[in-house]
Amino acid sequence: MNKYIRAIDKINSVIKYLLAGLLIVLAVLVVLQVSTRFIINIPLSWTEELAKYLMIYIVFLGSGLAFRTNQHIAIDFLLQVSSPKTRKKLEKIILWISAIFCIALAYYGAHLTYLVIGQSTPTLQYSMAWAYAAIPVGSLLMFFNVIAALIDPHKKTVEGDIQ
Numbered sequence: 001m002n003k004y005i006r007a008i009d010k011i012n013s014v015i016k017y018l019l020a021g022l023l024i025v026l027a028v029l030v031v032l033q034v035s036t037r038f039i040i041n042i043p044l045s046w047t048e049e050l051a052k053y054l055m056i057y058i059v060f061l062g063s064g065l066a067f068r069t070n071q072h073i074a075i076d077f078l079l080q081v082s083s084p085k086t087r088k089k090l091e092k093i094i095l096w097i098s099a100i101f102c103i104a105l106a107y108y109g110a111h112l113t114y115l116v117i118g119q120s121t122p123t124l125q126y127s128m129a130w131a132y133a134a135i136p137v138g139s140l141l142m143f144f145n146v147i148a149a150l151i152d153p154h155k156k157t158v159e160g161d162i163q
Contacts, residue, residue, distance in 0.1 A: 061141060103139075
């Protein structure tokens with residue numbers, strides 16, 4: 001089990017750097033789009049499309065990291081008013097439901113990705129499967145992180161600190 005936890009944490013470390021790079025590229029694309037549209041008056045249409053797809057990947061990959069450190073938005077009133085013993089059981093149930101949801105999302109996301117292989121993006125003319133692939137990839141990352149949270153439930157993060 002420790003090998004699994006270490007492997008997931010290494011994958012998450014790589015994903016963090018990838019997300020940082022994607023966020024930098026996204027910021028540059030948005031600045032470039034605004035600059036060319038309003039300053040030069042010759043908009044670059046491909047920057048808007050690429051920025052949209054980068055944002056999708058940032059959200060799906062970042063969701064996996066949020067599962068590992070328990071940083072997703074949650075309504076935890078029931079957890080706070082329950083006893084510590086009941087709270088642990090509820091947290092496990094919530095994680096199992098999340099794992100099932102992630103597997104279903106990965107399955108249907110992969111199916112949807114397969115369905116759009118023949119379609120191409122409007123401006124860049126790449127297969128739409130590249131955009132839709134964020135769904136199964138991100139869902140599997142979320143699933144693996146949910147399993148890691150089930151195995152190692154004590155990994156929490158300090159407010160504002162992503163480990």
